[in-house]
Amino acid sequence: MAFAKSSPLGRALDLLAFTGLWPAAVAAGLVAACADVLVDAPALGPRVVGMALAMGGTLVVYNVDRLRDIEGDRRTAPERSRFVDGHRESLAALAVASAGACIPLAMMLPPPSWWVCAAALGLGLFHRRLKGRRPGFAIFYVTLAWVAVVVGIPAAVFVQDKEGIVTALLAASAVGPAIAANLMASELRGEPHGPARRRRLRVAGAIALAGCLGVAGDPATRPLLAIPLCALASVAGFRNHERYGLLVLDGALFAGALAAMALSGA
Numbered sequence: 001m002a003f004a005k006s007s008p009l010g011r012a013l014d015l016l017a018f019t020g021l022w023p024a025a026v027a028a029g030l031v032a033a034c035a036d037v038l039v040d041a042p043a044l045g046p047r048v049v050g051m052a053l054a055m056g057g058t059l060v061v062y063n064v065d066r067l068r069d070i071e072g073d074r075r076t077a078p079e080r081s082r083f084v085d086g087h088r089e090s091l092a093a094l095a096v097a098s099a100g101a102c103i104p105l106a107m108m109l110p111p112p113s114w115w116v117c118a119a120a121l122g123l124g125l126f127h128r129r130l131k132g133r134r135p136g137f138a139i140f141y142v143t144l145a146w147v148a149v150v151v152g153i154p155a156a157v158f159v160q161d162k163e164g165i166v167t168a169l170l171a172a173s174a175v176g177p178a179i180a181a182n183l184m185a186s187e188l189r190g191e192p193h194g195p196a197r198r199r200r201l202r203v204a205g206a207i208a209l210a211g212c213l214g215v216a217g218d219p220a221t222r223p224l225l226a227i228p229l230c231a232l233a234s235v236a237g238f239r240n241h242e243r244y245g246l247l248v249l250d251g252a253l254f255a256g257a258l259a260a261m262a263l264s265g266a
Contacts, residue, residue: 029257177211
């Protein structure tokens with residue numbers, strides 16, 4: 001990704017990644033993809049509100065975490081840390097504005113979605129403290145927080161019966177492993193090349209592949225296969241580079257969400 005430092009496209013992608021807009025777009029895409037498999041032709045208004053709420057919450061959690069843990073990020077993401085260090089006030093304002101937007105957005109959705117968002121927000125805001133005490137546990141609870149948002153919000157809005165609950169669980173069985181594989185690979189930024197890293201990448205790839213098992217035999221949720229498959233491809237092509245972790249790994253989830261939406265509408 002040599003273009004990243006010099007080209008306008010590279011600078012634009014860096015801005016998206018360093019401000020949290022890129023992972024926020026991933027969250028919105030996953031919400032939309034899950035909504036498409038939970039119900040035929042989901043209502044546009046609630047779908048868009050759910051996407052916006054996921055984006056706003058991600059921006060809050062992402063920027064609060066980055067602002068609180070700049071020193072801890074310097075080894076694995078030095079360029080992002082320099083960006084955050086130089087734009088503290090702007091990123092803090094973005095987090096505050098996003099938090100303010102989340103309140104009316106949440107009020108436009110059914111009450112169950114409020115509890116989903118509260119759980120995800122709690123896990124996100126305590127991430128810095130939790131990961132310091134139990135680093136290995138971080139992948140589990142961050143995955144849980146993401147699944148709560150991207151599956152939980154559309155489920156709270158659109159699921160009406162037991163069949164819908166089963167569909168939501170199948171959706172989580174595809175999205176959760178894809179996110180977990182993404183997180184495992186992201187943790188390897190800055191790690192030296194060697195047997196330990198290759199072993200962890202194989203485990204991440206196997207987890208992503210496991211995300212295909214539940215939905216492969218279910219026509220309703222089968223479009224979500226695209227998400228773990230894209231995650232698998234990004235893990236298989238892993239590069240020990242900051243921008244690969246911030247742009248390509250997350251971008252694979254976004255690409256998988258777009259593909260899932262296209263397949264749902266086919």
